[in-house]
Amino acid sequence: MKIELELTPTVEELIRPDIEGMDEYTPIEPVEVLAARFGIHPEAVIKLDANENPYGPSPRVAQALARYDGYHIYPDPMQRELRSLLAHYSGYHRDRIIAGNGSDELIDLIMRVFLQPGDEVISSPPTFGMYRFNAEVCMARAVSVPRKAGFALDVEAIERAITPRSKLIFLASPNNPTGNMVSNADVVRLLRTGLVVVLDEAYYEFADGTAAPLVREFNNLIVLRTFSKWAGLAGLRVGYGIFPREIGQHVMKIKPPYNINVAATVAVRATLADLGTVQQTVRLLRHERGRLYRQLRKLNFIQPYPSQANFILCKVLLGGASQLKRNLERRGIFVRHFGYLPDYLRISVGKPEHTDRLMAALLQSLPY
Numbered sequence: 612m613k614i615e616l617e618l619t620p621t622v623e624e625l626i627r628p629d630i631e632g633m634d635e636y637t638p639i640e641p642v643e644v645l646a647a648r649f650g651i652h653p654e655a656v657i658k659l660d661a662n663e664n665p666y667g668p669s670p671r672v673a674q675a676l677a678r679y680d681g682y683h684i685y686p687d688p689m690q691r692e693l694r695s696l697l698a699h700y701s702g703y704h705r706d707r708i709i710a711g712n713g714s715d716e717l718i719d720l721i722m723r724v725f726l727q728p729g730d731e732v733i734s735s736p737p738t739f740g741m742y743r744f745n746a747e748v749c750m751a752r753a754v755s756v757p758r759k760a761g762f763a764l765d766v767e768a769i770e771r772a773i774t775p776r777s778k779l780i781f782l783a784s785p786n787n788p789t790g791n792m793v794s795n796a797d798v799v800r801l802l803r804t805g806l807v808v809v810l811d812e813a814y815y816e817f818a819d820g821t822a823a824p825l826v827r828e829f830n831n832l833i834v835l836r837t838f839s840k841w842a843g844l845a846g847l848r849v850g851y852g853i854f855p856r857e858i859g860q861h862v863m864k865i866k867p868p869y870n871i872n873v874a875a876t877v878a879v880r881a882t883l884a885d886l887g888t889v890q891q892t893v894r895l896l897r898h899e900r901g902r903l904y905r906q907l908r909k910l911n912f913i914q915p916y917p918s919q920a921n922f923i924l925c926k927v928l929l930g931g932a933s934q935l936k937r938n939l940e941r942r943g944i945f946v947r948h949f950g951y952l953p954d955y956l957r958i959s960v961g962k963p964e965h966t967d968r969l970m971a972a973l974l975q976s977l978p979y
């Protein structure tokens with residue numbers, strides 16, 4: 612009896628060693644936490660750190676959620692209504708569309724369909740951190756092919772990085788955090804490698820182009836989109852993918868049956884019934900992006916990068932980016948700083964008054 616007890620493993624010994632040793636993903640912190648830390652009223656916080664829509668969703672979303680009377684019933688595992696709505700909005704057949712609990716969930720599900728331990732996922736940093744993170748959770752190898760100067764994709768280097776273990780290539784377009792697009796010619800060239808290309812168009816509504824029509828030509832292209840950024844529904848978690856049928860059927864098989872809650876479906880229905888209102892906020896943000904960019908360019912210590920998304924990456928010249936971030940925080944303005952891009956800040960596009968407050972704060976908080 613005693614000996615058996617000694618052989619009993621500790622809980623820590625039961626945990627996967629690779630998970631034990633893994634760094635956690637560092638997401639942004641909630642407004643209340645930031646406000647409390649800096650002693651400011653939550654309403655006074657200017658949140659330019661997560662690319663959310665500061666105008667919020669259509670007012671019809673709250674009305675529809677208040678009126679809905681089916682909260683006690685499980686959602687449809689086949690997402691029939693939601694997929695039809697998304698098909699109508701996107702212009703792709705509903706059989707090709709799968710909704711996820713945010714596009715983050717779809718990134719995870721796609722990896723689980725394809726990856727066995729030791730397989731390789733290629734992505735091009737600086738880019739969205741979840742590609743690497745989810746690959747590691749699947750015990751796959753996250754292969755990084757750095758971008759060229761100016762953050763253009765290095766297509767030749769990606770081709771050279773391919774090995775027999777390579778399965779997936781993740782591309783964000785517009786890319787987060789750099790704001791630039793991948794050209795359709797580059798997407799096609801990577802599709803010709805035969806690997807599955809996941810094109811993450813989370814910022815599609817803010818951009819001038821898309822490579823999504825290529826899904827009709829290539830059975831190895833998946834396009835991901837989301838309602839988090841343009842539609843003001845980040846908190847309700849709705850993303851979707853346009854899938855080749857051969858891949859989509861397997862994602863449907865392994866997804867959690869109730870991954871989309873009924874509130875999210877109600878919210879999408881209400882959003883699409885009031886599309887003009889939400890699209891007007893997208894127009895305002897696109898316009899404000901131009902104004903913010905031009906104002907940032909006037910500062911001699913900041914170099915903004917042109918963006919097709921609702922954020923602008925800025926190089927803080929002569930260093931001091933994290934100091935500058937802290938100076939802005941003390942004034943209630945929150946922007947994003949990444950450990951892997953120490954000299955840069957990513958600033959989400961807000962309302963005109965946010966731009967004005969930001970510019971005033973930048974001028975008062977010169978890092979040197």
Ligand SMILES: *Cc1c(COP(=O)(O)O)cnc(C)c1O
Nearest residue numbers: 713714715739787813837839850
């Ligand atoms: C924000 C973001 C996502 C995640 O969107 P959700 O639908 O909220 O999960 C995915 N990809 C990129 C590139 C993003 O910036």
